[in-house]
Amino acid sequence: MNKRTQGILRAVLYLVLFVALPRVVLSRLPAEILRMLGTGGFDLEAFVLSLTISGAALALIAVTRGFTQPRSVMNLTASISSQLVWFYLVLFFIGLGQPWSFGKAQITASGGPATMTVIFDIRFFVGLAAAILGLTITKMVLEHISLREQSTADQTE
């Protein structure tokens, strides 16, 4: 399978997973669950919208990667962008829909005189994921530099 077909197939997969599937699930959720999530302060529409934007971004990046040369700057930019979008998705899921909480998600529910707040603190894993992201991007840049050097050397010979 060539790179272009791979890129298109990846894009379709991302669109199905992050754009179509969440909308199908949302349309089939019982009203009672939607009401429960709403009273818990969870904005399901915003959650699905974030997934849609991320999925569309990943699809666009996959197509860009498929249709550009591996040694081009555009290909490197697309690869780095893909890593950044995946990191955003990790933050998004770990933060229960609040990516900028950076792993410290909070759910508050109140009823009558009582208010209950549950806080999940998994910032350590976010730190590890950020380290992986940094190292992966460094690796990609080095691979890109090497490819360009090799390409220049091939042209000189």
Place this chain on the structure above:
Amino acid sequence: MASPVPTRHKKAVRILRFTVRALEVAIVVLAILGIYTLLSAFSSAISDGEKFLHLDQVSDPDSGEWRLILKGQPSNGGLLDITVSVRVKLMNIANETVAEGENSTSVPPSGNGAFTVMLGLSREEYEQYGFAQNRGIMELELNVRTLLDLVGFSIRTRIRGGE
């Protein structure tokens, strides 16, 4: 997908690739251990009920001092040590803290721990801050942490009296 790396960065890329793989494995293993331990602690908290956290109030008939006693014997069914800490705060209706206390215990896997938090108010304070008329606020915070206290969850409950 591994890209061909023919030049001077080959070694650096190989080291980076290995480090990334090692970190990915570490994150998966630590997440499984940590989340399993936290879920076990959470299910113990629910199934143990009164044993995990027991709240009592007593009034000294002689001095009139009012005491709030919180005792707990958390158990750990997980695979790593957990630290359970509890903080209790009593506030007046203006949201000012009038008494607070905290305690924590470390619980090894398959073991038990114990903690006690005691708050006391004199008869005058008890009446002055509106607790006699059930108008005060109590805030109870339970923290459970594991993986060298790096990950955890906390449950904060705030109960307002007189409503």
